[in-house]
Each structure stands twice: as C-alpha cells, then as structure tokens.
Amino acid sequence: MTIIRPHDKPALWWLFPWSYAITLHTAANALRSLCDRQERALEMQSHVISDQSEEISFLRQRVDDLNDSIIRGASIKDAGPIPEDSES
Numbered sequence: 804m805t806i807i808r809p810h811d812k813p814a815l816w817w818l819f820p821w822s823y824a825i826t827l828h829t830a831a832n833a834l835r836s837l838c839d840r841q842e843r844a845l846e847m848q849s850h851v852i853s854d855q856s857e858e859i860s861f862l863r864q865r866v867d868d869l870n871d872s873i874i875r876g877a878s879i880k881d882a883g884p885i886p887e888d889s890e891s
Contacts, residue, residue: 816823 816826
C-alpha cells in the first residue's frame with residue numbers, strides 16, 4: 804500500500820520536474836486503487852442488504868400467512884419452500 808503524503812516532494816524537484824511528476828503519478832495511482840476497493844466494498848454491502856431485504860419480506864409474508872391460518876382459520880398460502888440457512 805502506498806502512503807500518500809501531500810507535502811512530500813522529491814529533493815531538488817524544481818531542477819528535475821519529472822521526479823515530481825513521477826511522485827504525483829504514484830500518488831494518483833494509489834488514490835485510484837483505494838477508490839476502486841472502496842467502490843467494490845460498497846457494491847458488496849448493497850448486494851448483502853438487498854438479499855437481506857428480500858429474505859425479510861419473504862419471512863414477513865410467511866408470518867402473515869401463519870397468523871391468518873391461526874386467527875381467522877384461513878388456509879396458508881403456498882409461499883414455496885422455506886430458504887435454508889446458508890451458514891449451517
């Protein structure tokens with residue numbers, strides 16, 4: 804991992820401007836890779852949240868169906884198989 808120091812300039816940078824350009828290029832590449840990693844992390848988190856939201860809505864529907872069956876005596880709607888726990 805490259806550490807970006809905004810005030811770090813190569814020695815005698817005004818005599819060798821390409822050295823400073825290389826330092827800026829290295830800092831820009833490090834920043835770009837950091838942003839890419841953070842973007843991938845956000846995408847993974849959004850996928851996890853959407854999967855959890857789908858499962859929560861499915862389970863709420865199952866609870867409503869069971870309440871209908873118990874309280875009102877209505878039949879349970881076929882909501883499909885109950886998803887298995889992926890951790891076990």
